[in-house]
Amino acid sequence: MTDKQVLAAVLLIGDELLSGRTRDINLSEIAKFLSPLGVSVAECRVVRDKQDEIVAAVNHLRGRYDYVFTTGGIGPTHDDITADAIAAAFNLHIDVRADALAIIEDWYAKSKTPLTESRKRMARVPEGGSLIANPVTGAPGFQTGNVFTLAGVPKIARAMLEDVAHRIEGGAVTHSRTVATNGLREGDLADGLGDLAKAYPEVSIGSYPYFFEGPDGEIVRGTNLVARSTDEVLLNDVTGKLADLSRSVGGKPVIDPPDAK
Amino acid sequence: MTDKQVLAAVLLIGDELLSGRTRDINLSEIAKFLSPLGVSVAECRVVRDKQDEIVAAVNHLRGRYDYVFTTGGIGPTHDDITADAIAAAFNLHIDVRADALAIIEDWYAKSKTPLTESRKRMARVPEGGSLIANPVTGAPGFQTGNVFTLAGVPKIARAMLEDVAHRIEGGAVTHSRTVATNGLREGDLADGLGDLAKAYPEVSIGSYPYFFEGPDGEIVRGTNLVARSTDEVLLNDVTGKLADLSRSVGGKPVIDPPDAK
Numbered sequence: 001m002t003d004k005q006v007l008a009a010v011l012l013i014g015d016e017l018l019s020g021r022t023r024d025i026n027l028s029e030i031a032k033f034l035s036p037l038g039v040s041v042a043e044c045r046v047v048r049d050k051q052d053e054i055v056a057a058v059n060h061l062r063g064r065y066d067y068v069f070t071t072g073g074i075g076p077t078h079d080d081i082t083a084d085a086i087a088a089a090f091n092l093h094i095d096v097r098a099d100a101l102a103i104i105e106d107w108y109a110k111s112k113t114p115l116t117e118s119r120k121r122m123a124r125v126p127e128g129g130s131l132i133a134n135p136v137t138g139a140p141g142f143q144t145g146n147v148f149t150l151a152g153v154p155k156i157a158r159a160m161l162e163d164v165a166h167r168i169e170g171g172a173v174t175h176s177r178t179v180a181t182n183g184l185r186e187g188d189l190a191d192g193l194g195d196l197a198k199a200y201p202e203v204s205i206g207s208y209p210y211f212f213e214g215p216d217g218e219i220v221r222g223t224n225l226v227a228r229s230t231d232e233v234l235l236n237d238v239t240g241k242l243a244d245l246s247r248s249v250g251g252k253p254v255i256d257p258p259d260a261k
Numbered sequence: 262m263t264d265k266q267v268l269a270a271v272l273l274i275g276d277e278l279l280s281g282r283t284r285d286i287n288l289s290e291i292a293k294f295l296s297p298l299g300v301s302v303a304e305c306r307v308v309r310d311k312q313d314e315i316v317a318a319v320n321h322l323r324g325r326y327d328y329v330f331t332t333g334g335i336g337p338t339h340d341d342i343t344a345d346a347i348a349a350a351f352n353l354h355i356d357v358r359a360d361a362l363a364i365i366e367d368w369y370a371k372s373k374t375p376l377t378e379s380r381k382r383m384a385r386v387p388e389g390g391s392l393i394a395n396p397v398t399g400a401p402g403f404q405t406g407n408v409f410t411l412a413g414v415p416k417i418a419r420a421m422l423e424d425v426a427h428r429i430e431g432g433a434v435t436h437s438r439t440v441a442t443n444g445l446r447e448g449d450l451a452d453g454l455g456d457l458a459k460a461y462p463e464v465s466i467g468s469y470p471y472f473f474e475g476p477d478g479e480i481v482r483g484t485n486l487v488a489r490s491t492d493e494v495l496l497n498d499v500t501g502k503l504a505d506l507s508r509s510v511g512g513k514p515v516i517d518p519p520d521a522k
Binding site for chain 1: 302303337340447471472
């Protein structure tokens with residue numbers, strides 16, 4: 001682990017995310033998984049199931065960030081084109097690979113499910129790629145250079161990350177603290193926040209207004225102040241000052257409430 | 262309304278989405294809002310609160326798509342830099358604008374909230390931009406060319422869309438139907454699906470495996486088949502054939518189940 005900043009990008013592949021039919025969970029799960037490893041997600045893209053769009057995004061992101069995580073499009077059906085797109089992006093040969101096929105054959109034999117030609121497609125892995133274990137449904141993901149290709153189903157994607165952690169060389173870990181204050185609006189805090197942000201350039205300070213329905217049906221509004229830094233001493237200083245700021249304008253701040261990460 | 266395909270991009274702005282702290286809702290809400298207007302979301306990007314990254318994304322997306330929707334970064338605090346970034350992307354002057362300021366003054370006067378200098382920042386709108394009404398918290402969004410800049414808080418973003426609809430010239434509306442079958446896996450259906458996709462090139466057919474916990478704690482797995490097309494006659498044909506396919510491999514398909522959109 002080094003002190004340098006290590007950045008990742010996430011590429012979500014699939015028409016269903018862009019149609020609004022499915023709401024993505026993978027971005028936040030990947031970000032929360034990477035954060036304690038010292039890797040911050042710096043960009044995310046969502047593209048359609050179109051090979052040229054996947055290729056363009058993969059090639060842009062893998063050149064710009066230390067790691068890239070793709071989700072989606074590695075199943076057995078005609079719309080699963082991610083493996084071929086990754087191979088095209090890296091200009092690598094792709095075919096059914098014996099090591100991946102052996103895993104899939106073994107999995108389906110155990111579950112007494114016929115291994116159709118379509119299911120064999122899930123053993124298509126770019127030449128030289130290294131497999132990523134899938135303890136949920138068998139068919140593996142794969143790593144190609146700095147690009148990790150995971151399934152789209154969140155339970156499977158999350159499980160695959162366990163076989164990714166040991167391949168990641170992270171940097172300094174970014175920690176975060178939250179100061180939540182019901183009743184305060186962003187505008188009550190903005191001047192003080194701007195001053196704090198200037199005084200502590202090593203700490204990123206964000207301000208996020210929220211609304212929720214209270215127990216009697218009333219709308220509760222408030223603001224979460226979130227400080228993030230690799231320096232925990234500075235971070236604790238700033239957290240205290242954010243709470244002071246909240247009190248100075250009449251708020252009753254709660255530090256790190258259980259429902260805020 | 263024309264028959265051409267009208268495409269939009271969504272640009273989500275904010276560190277909190279990339280840290281995993283907040284899970285985005287706006288992409289799916291915007292997509293579901295645009296779909297009946299005849300506009301399909303073709304790409305989404307999530308970028309940090311960094312002006313150069315916002316500018317680069319806005320300029321790429323506005324050149325490539327008919328419409329762009331940004332969310333986030335138009336509040337009163339130091340990390341709200343979207344308005345300035347949009348002005349920079351279009352090379353437009355930006356300052357506090359009298360029309361926006363009047364709306365905000367009026368709103369805060371009614372709610373007896375002090376209009377601080379920070380709150381006045383929310384009246385910073387690029388020169389020539391047209392305001393978008395915010396019935397939730399007053400401070401407006403704005404339209405600059407083909408780019409609509411909305412708030413990040415989902416309730417506010419959704420409300421602002423109501424003042425966007427009349428500005429959109431949509432194309433052919435894409436309809437969708439879902440055939441859900443508990444118990445079937447993608448691999449059971451893949452061969453038939455590939456054949457159908459080839460036979461109906463005007464209909465996009467997607468296959469989405471799912472898992473959920475049943476009433477007795479058991480894991481139910483199944484597959485949603487989703488057909489999308491601007492041609493409702495073809496779409497109904499394909500929906501029937503998808504149900505036939507599901508039955509042919511032993512499934513009991515449900516067409517358009519209430520929890521699938």
